[in-house]
Every structure is written in structure tokens, then in C-alpha cells.
Amino acid sequence: xxxxxLAETKLRALNARLHSLSANTNETVWRVENPxxxxxxxxxxxxxxxxxxxxxxxxxxxxxxxxxxxxxEGNAGVGVAENMMSGMVHxxxxxxxxxxxxxxxxxxxxxxxxxARCGISMKGVDIVVKGSIGPMSAxxxxxxxxxxLGDAGDALGDSIYEARLYVRGEVKSLGADCVEKEMRxxxxxxxxxxxxxxxxxxxxxxxxxxxxxxARSLYNFHVDNAAAY
Amino acid sequence: MCGIVGLFLKDPALEPRLGSMLAGMxxxxxxxxxxxxxxxxxxQGRPDRLKLTVRGGRLEEVVNALGGExxxxxxxxxxxxSLPSAEEHRVRGWLATERPDLVVTGAGERIEIYxxxxxxxxxxxxFDLAGMAGTHGVGHTRMATESAVTVDGAHPFSxxxxxxxxxxxxxxxxxxxxxxxxxxxxxxASDNDSEVAAAYLSVKLREGATLSEALEAGLKDFDGxxxxxxxTRDGFAVLRDPVSCKPAVMAETNRYVAFxxxxxxxxxxxxxxxxxxxxxxxxxxxxxERH
Numbered sequence: 265x266x267x268x269x270l271a272e273t274k275l276r277a278l279n280a281r282l283h284s285l286s287a288n289t290n291e292t293v294w295r296v297e298n299p300x301x302x303x304x305x306x307x308x309x310x311x312x313x314x315x316x317x318x319x320x321x322x323x324x325x326x327x328x329x330x331x332x333x334x335x336x337e338g339n340a341g342v343g344v345a346e347n348m349m350s351g352m353v354h355x356x357x358x359x360x361x362x363x364x365x366x367x368x369x370x371x372x373x374x375x376x377x378x379x380a381r382c383g384i385s386m387k388g389v390d391i392v393v394k395g396s397i398g399p400m401s402a403x404x405x406x407x408x409x410x411x412x413l414g415d416a417g418d419a420l421g422d423s424i425y426e427a428r429l430y431v432r433g434e435v436k437s438l439g440a441d442c443v444e445k446e447m448r449x450x451x452x453x454x455x456x457x458x459x460x461x462x463x464x465x466x467x468x469x470x471x472x473x474x475x476x477x478x479a480r481s482l483y484n485f486h487v488d489n490a491a492a493y
Numbered sequence: 494m495c496g497i498v499g500l501f502l503k504d505p506a507l508e509p510r511l512g513s514m515l516a517g518m519x520x521x522x523x524x525x526x527x528x529x530x531x532x533x534x535x536x537q538g539r540p541d542r543l544k545l546t547v548r549g550g551r552l553e554e555v556v557n558a559l560g561g562e563x564x565x566x567x568x569x570x571x572x573x574x575s576l577p578s579a580e581e582h583r584v585r586g587w588l589a590t591e592r593p594d595l596v597v598t599g600a601g602e603r604i605e606i607y608x609x610x611x612x613x614x615x616x617x618x619x620f621d622l623a624g625m626a627g628t629h630g631v632g633h634t635r636m637a638t639e640s641a642v643t644v645d646g647a648h649p650f651s652x653x654x655x656x657x658x659x660x661x662x663x664x665x666x667x668x669x670x671x672x673x674x675x676x677x678x679x680x681x682a683s684d685n686d687s688e689v690a691a692a693y694l695s696v697k698l699r700e701g702a703t704l705s706e707a708l709e710a711g712l713k714d715f716d717g718x719x720x721x722x723x724x725t726r727d728g729f730a731v732l733r734d735p736v737s738c739k740p741a742v743m744a745e746t747n748r749y750v751a752f753x754x755x756x757x758x759x760x761x762x763x764x765x766x767x768x769x770x771x772x773x774x775x776x777x778x779x780x781x782e783r784h
Contacts, residue, residue, distance in 0.1 A: 301756030320756050320770065339770055341756060342740060360772055361737065379772050380737050398737070399775065 266291050271298040275305065285311040301341065306334050326353045329370060345372045348389055361398070364391045373462045380417070383410045386427055392462035402429055403439065411458050413468065421476055429476040430455050443479040451475055494636040495661045496522030499722040499752035501629040501729035501781050507748055512625030518758045519632040520614040525754055526634025529647040530616040531608030533657040533724055536627040538603035543581050545574040546606045547588065548644065549595035558591065559584060569619045571598070571607050596682065601655030603726055608647035628783060629729050631722045633659040640685070650688040652679060653695030655726035660687035661739040661754060662718035670714065690715060694723065704728045705780045712776055722752050730780040737775035744768040750781055
């Protein structure tokens, strides 16, 4: 295991070392000590490695991730896994705003709760939050799945496109054009896969969830709305 | 942008270290606000005496000229006067007529307020923040965007005895709030929107609201973006707007409650590794009072 202590090593030096790794590197496990809430930790990775962050992370941790597994042992700041393309990001504490924003792929697992705008403009990522999510989550979400074991705040899925939202707890309110939808077998299979991928066994039952998605009424201009512009 | 920090001690054993803890937090927030800095510290006080923090030049002359039982402590460009409460009218009158060049930045039984332009670490050093003791304090680092880099635009703003407010954000209805507050007897030292928020909360407190109730009322009347940290003689509170536009992180242990715009500001606090670290929810008032 490679250990990098950020009390001694500059963050840029760490990120440069991680960026220099090739696809067949033998240095596959990294541990980052004393992260102390620094921003841009382990961003832009593109190698099949595991990076453990031994504490709280600042803004945009593991953003633009490809292939790598990044584990944050504490809380993550704004925009964790923003624009992730593939790989996995696991936050063991809470995540701040805009977790998984604009992410195209991969899996983001948050053991605690995520605050406002979780999954904003998500484009294919799978997000599993074991706690609750804040207001305006999945705003303009385009593709992917957002699974929430706890509650969702106000205006869930406002102006949503084709992402699927699964919530086990209460939804405080739905945003414009977001509606509850029927849970069919294909959704149960998909949700089971996501829960398993997040390490949640049979104690979490798919039938306890409700599904939300787009009513698709904002897709086309409607003349009755002309006065609203 | 701007950075704000706050620290409210529960454990009296930490009180001698309040200033050094707050100074460390303030310095880390330099990246968010390198133009000016300010802080309020709630130190020792006596119920029969009033502290006035005065900012300006030729401060050495002030105490002799005032006479009476006025004591003072000079810290760089600020002078903290301690006077019998009964002398407040006379001293304020003298300052207004004889030394209109001076600005009273804060008044109360326990509050002291310092602010200046420059890097936060330098400002903290100039006033020896690290050497100050107290029960709670708040600080602000400013990145000027809407108005010039001047001391007048620096936080905290104090518009009532032992009250202070630091604000990250901007209010859009401060002009209209001001038109309501001026007839209610509030005078303003600047055109700053944050000062209007402070005055609004002072009026609510004067009308009998608790700290929590005052901030709840603000939630209805403030239009704009805000993360506020407010101090009163015995209280400490945090409020974010419903959209949670500006960042905030809090840490609580059985020894203190700490606030930072970013977690980085809290890293050096004692026992932080075991603290409950959380993001305050939007539109929810968090308040602590000393008993």
C-alpha cells in the first residue's frame, strides 16, 4: 500500500502521482492521511486503483473519476464525484451539496445523508444514499438512478428528464414535472442490483421503495404556457 | 465569496484559548476573503460597566480627555473603553462632539469588535486575537465584490448592545427593510446590506424576541442569500437561507460548538476527530445559549 501524508506532501504532488499511474500499475492501493478537508482530493483519476481518504474531504473530491475506487472515511464537501464517468466513490460520512452532480457513470454510495441538490443534472450515474437527501435533488436529472433509503427534501426531481428516483422514506414535495410512477418488475430487478452493489443485503427490501420520474409534460412547448415566458 | 467562522465554548477550561482557536480558524479562511477581516470576542465583563470599542487615530488622547472612571485598553487602531454604565450618555456625547472622526464599532457588557483591511492573519496579529480570552466569538474574512475594500464594509456588524452579526451572501431587499427600520429608531453607519440584517435582528430582540425567534422572523423577511452567524451576550446562532446558497459546516463536542464556511477552518480544533461534524440544514435556526 502507498501511504501519502498530506501533512507533509502537497496535494498537487499527490494528484500528480495518481495521474501518472498507468492502467496496469502495481500500485493499486493508496491511503491518504491527514486530508483535513482539502479541496480537489483525488480528482481526475483514470486507473483501476483504490484510494482511501482517511478523514474529511473538501470540495469536488474524486470529481471526474474514471475506473478508480475512492473511499472517503469521513464527510465529503460540495460536489463529491462531480462529473464521474466510471468507477466508484464511497463516502462513509455525510456528503455536502451537489453530490454526484452531472456524473455520467459509475456508482456513488453515501452511507450518511446528502444535502441539497444531490444528483443535480445527473447523466447516467447511479447514486445510493443510505440516509436522506436535501432539497432540489435530481434537478434536471437526465439519466441514471438515484436511490434514497431515507427521506427527500423539497422539489425532488424538478424538471427531470429520464433519470429514475427510488425513495424509501417521505418525499417532502415533488418538483415541476416529477411524478410518482408504478414500480414494475424491471424496476425491482434494477433496484435490487443497485442495493446489492451498495452492499445492502436483503434487509433492505425493494418493495419498501416508491419510484418517481418525469411526467414528460415539459418536453414540448405547449401554447397554453405561452404567457409564462 | 467571504469566509465566516464562529466558536461557542461550553467548557470554561477552554476560555483562555478562545482567541487562539478563533485566530487559527480565521487565518484558514483567508482564501475565501483576503481583503479585510473582523471579529467579535465576548470576554469578561461586569454588569455595572459598559465596554465601547472605538476605532480611529490618536486614541491615546481619548482616555485622558474623558476623565472620570473610564479605563481603556489600546490594541493598534482600536481602543476598548470600560466605563460605568451611568457614564454612557456622557462618553458617547463627548465622542460625537469632540472626536467625530472616531467610530464606535461595538458596545455592550462583554463584546469587543475589531476590524481592519488586510490579510486575516495580519489583522488578527495586529490586534493580538490569539491572546484574547472569552466564551464565544465570531469572525469574518471579506472578498469585496459589491463595494470598496474599506473598514466600514468589514464585518461583524453590531447594531445592539452585545450583539453582532457576520454574513456571507447578499440581500436584495435591504433598501426596503431599511425604510422600515429607520423609523423604528435604527441608525446606519454604512450602505451595507449585512448591517441592515443586523439592525433587523436587533429590533426583533428589542421587541422581546428570543435569538431563535428573531432569526425565524428573518427567514420570512430577508430576501436573498445568507449564511449568518450571530452572537449575543450569552447566545450564539446560525441560520442559512432556504436555498443554502452559501456553504457552512459545523462541529459540536461536549466542549464547544464551532462554525466554518469550510471544514478546513475547523481542522485544528481540539478533539475535532471525535466531533459531530454536520452541515446545518437550510432554513433551520441553530441556537445555543449559556445559562
